[in-house]
Amino acid sequence: MAVRDRRTPVTRGGRGGRPTLEQVAARAGVGRGTVSRVINGSDQVSEQARTAVERAVAELGYVPNRAARALAAGSADAVALVIPEPETRLFSEPYFSDIVRGVSAELAETDKQLLLTLIRSPRERERLAAYLSADRVDGVLLVSVHEGDPLPEMLAAMGLPAVLNGRRAAGEAVPYVDSDNTGGARAAVEHLIGRGRGAIATITGPADMYVASCRLEGYRQALKAADRAEDPGLVAVGDFTEEGGRRAMQELLERRPALDAVFAASDVMAAGALQVLRAAGRTVPDEVAVVGFEDSPVARHTDPPLTSVRQPTEEMGRAMVRVLLDGIAAKDATRERHVVLPTELVVRASG
Amino acid sequence: MAVRDRRTPVTRGGRGGRPTLEQVAARAGVGRGTVSRVINGSDQVSEQARTAVERAVAELGYVPNRAARALAAGSADAVALVIPEPETRLFSEPYFSDIVRGVSAELAETDKQLLLTLIRSPRERERLAAYLSADRVDGVLLVSVHEGDPLPEMLAAMGLPAVLNGRRAAGEAVPYVDSDNTGGARAAVEHLIGRGRGAIATITGPADMYVASCRLEGYRQALKAADRAEDPGLVAVGDFTEEGGRRAMQELLERRPALDAVFAASDVMAAGALQVLRAAGRTVPDEVAVVGFEDSPVARHTDPPLTSVRQPTEEMGRAMVRVLLDGIAAKDATRERHVVLPTELVVRASG
DNA sequence: ATCACTTCTGGGAGCGCTCCCACTCTACTC
DNA sequence: GAGTAGAGTGGGAGCGCTCCCAGAAGTGAT
Structure with missing residues (x-):
């Protein structure tokens, strides 16, 4: 006689007695190993055994216990x-x-x-x-x-x-x-160039963020590809926040009042820029074109809606x-x- | 000789040999049970044993294996x-x-x-x-x-x-x-009333959504509390989308051109309403006041920014x-x- | 019929815990 | 000083799997 009856043979803690692999094996008339093989899609199983197991699984509504599997296999799934x-x-x-x-x-x-x-x-x-x-x-x-x-x-x-x-x-x-941050930024600026904009400014992200430098690089590439000299006065650093966008736009407006386009490295900064432009009495896009990055929902709700670079998020x-x-x-x-x-x-x- | 050397005694699959509870026990000079008790914060442990175990845990960098625990305890954590x-x-x-x-x-x-x-x-x-x-x-x-x-x-x-x-x-x-959807809606409408608005319309959500009916109920309660009769012509059904908000606003404007306030059951619908109002030449908030619900980011980016009901999400x-x-x-x-x-x-x- | 393979298969061992029983101490009580 | 509670403790058993080793069955060549 085995020494095992202080605990109910039925499952202890968890939700009602879920069937175990062992029970499936019994029902299918095979061994545990075979059931395990079927469950895990091994091809070392005869068609006959496979069907028997599959039926038993279906009948019992068997679902493998994840913890047990993880413990035995040493992986977490x-x-x-x-x-x-x-x-x-x-x-x-x-x-x-x-x-x-x-x-x-x-x-x-x-x-x-x-x-x-x-x-x-x-x-x-x-x-x-x-x-x-x-x-x-x-x-x-x-x-x-x-x-x-x-x-x-x-x-x-x-x-x-x-x-x-x-x-x-x-x-x-x-x-x-x-x-492709660089490519996206480049496309945005090329678009601006294509629309005949002459003085294209950019509001970048923090210099120590790689995304920011990629987008700035894209801006530069587009200018260079169009044979335009880059004017440092047209570059202002933001911090990816709306407030940062506002400050940067303000700065740009003071330095280069004649700018007619802005590429902001994020929609949120572009939204900030938009506010400043309006406050300054510039119309968008007539006097100043604005392009953002990210194509976030914000882009659809600014006034006017923002042209933006969409990422395949x-x-x-x-x-x-x-x-x-x-x-x-x-x-x-x-x-x-x-x-x-x-x-x-x-x-x-x-x- | 035990029959156990086909598998390396070291842990098999997982990342390098993490210490086990058993090792902690050995190091602390106590039994497995005691370590388990310490780990799980049982108070049935002497101070002495507890410190020994704690030290061993620290020294070994022991972290309980979740799968094993889940399996043994029958709970998933x-x-x-x-x-x-x-x-x-x-x-x-x-x-x-x-x-x-x-x-x-x-x-x-x-x-x-x-x-x-x-x-x-x-x-x-x-x-x-x-x-x-x-x-x-x-x-x-x-x-x-x-x-x-x-x-x-x-x-x-x-x-x-x-x-x-x-x-x-x-x-x-x-x-x-x-x-508290009802209370929030009620507060919104009371606010509108408090600002002297007379013809307050509402854009509701789908009638079969409970949230929608709660917010509508709040609208009604506010009107009733102010002793105002409810005008069915001032209620339009939306679907919580921007487009739905636009349609509903259009409808309201046609039915009750004299309305001077709108309570939309969501910010997104309010944003839609705003667009229609502007297209119709109505100024916000001078001619028509608009209030939304949810206080989503959209609310901060509409023009003008939206008064809204914030939920403690x-x-x-x-x-x-x-x-x-x-x-x-x-x-x-x-x-x-x-x-x-x-x-x-x-x-x-x-x- | 025999041997050597190959394909399948059952089931022992073990994963690292928690539970709980049995047992050892101490500290009291009468 | 015997008797009775606790308080603490060690460790066996078992959670439900996967692994892997022996074998059983089947196949073909000799």
Whole structure:
């Protein structure tokens, strides 16, 4: 007689007695191994056994227990989406929502789960690594990591695959998915040139942000391609906020009153610029054309609606997952996994 | 000789050999049970043992293996945030972002993980229940569930605690956290009345949505409280989209050209109304005052900026988690868990 | 019929925890 | 000094899987 009856033989904690793999095996008249093989799509199973198991699974409504599987297999079947959330409420931006949608969509085709982690304090940041290390996730998607953030390197050291959205700097080593910021900016400015604008100003993001420098680079490329000299007086630095956009526009107006176009490195800054232009009595787009970047909802609600550069945000989310899964599968080789997706200019009334 | 050397004694799959509870026990010179007790904060541990274990944990950098814990304890230490995502890209709305932030913030204090699940097809919807049932989560947060959706009842039948954000209908039985839609609408309309507006129109949401009827009810209450008769001609039905707002405004203008105020049940519809008013040559707020609902970013970027009713969205997220954890803890009693949070009127230039 | 493969298959062992029983101490009480 | 509670503790059993090793069955060549 076995010594086992202090606990009810039925499942203890969880929701009602879900069937186990063992029960499926019994019902199908096969061994556990065979059921496991069928569940995991091994081809080392006879058709007969397969059908028997599949029927049993259906009849019992069997769903594998994730924890048990993770424990036995040593993998988590989950990836984490980590979003550092500094003072600004970055996550509120539709940009992130779109990324999440893409991620979720692509992940739905796997049976991996999506674990959402917002980091809102340095303390949480520290605990994160420990959390992630405890065999809880197979990989990490990092959104909006800033230059100098040690997280990617920490993950790499732990051997945890990771993917960034956006490069932290030129020559980013960690796998990433980015949009073609330079090309997008260039297209925007070329559009302005094509419309006959002569004095095209730009409001950039902070100089130490790589996106910002890419977009500025695009602006320069377009000017150069059109054989125009670049006038430093037409470049003002913003900080990706509306207020920053206002200040920068003010500055530009003072320095170069004759400007007839502005390319802002973000829609929000463009919105700020629009306000200043109006206050200064300049009509948009007649006297000054304005183009933004991102094609956020804001762009549709400014007056006039903003011409802007659209990023394939959702697709970026999807691509991130593909790159990550790739990295998880190839566990060893740190093969170059860099994806840059094209942007698209959306022309509206502002320029 | 034991029969165990076909597999390396070291951990197999996962990232490098993380220490196990057993190793911590050995190092601290205690049994597994004691370590477990310390980790889980039991008070049945002597100070001496506790310190020894704590030191060992620190020295080894021990982090409990989640899968093992879940398997042994029969609980998942995770909750799912389920977001049905119909045609409209609901998730992009800042509203959801804010909910997520609240949820995440509140959850960070527990050691539960947040699992994000977007449902974008009926097929995914069907698979969801099976997924959730496999002991994968301890509870479910449901965002934006529509009337007639069987999900909450399915979860209840499975014994899985769930919390809704927003009621599906009056007398909602499932635990929920909602904002005071009626009160918010009432405050908005009272504000309009207080500013001396005489013919106050309203653009409502779809009649079959409970939120919509609540906001309409608030409109009515305010009129009644001011002893004003309600004019059906001043009520137009929208659908929470910008286009719907435009149509409704058009309709109102045709029916009641003399109206001098509009309360729209959402900012987006208010934005649409604003466009129509401008096209019709009406100045806002001089000739017509406009108030929206939600205080979304759109409200800050319309021209003029929109007076709107702010919901404590992030706090709603937090409250949802609290209610859910409560439900998980009290596994049996389906005690009334209904929370309604107050709103706040944010006055801007539009009315 | 025999041997060597190849394909399938059952089931033991073990993943790292939590639970809980049995047991050892201490500190009181009478 | 025996008797009775606790308070603390160790460790066996088991959670539901995956892995992998032996074998059983089937196939073809000799």
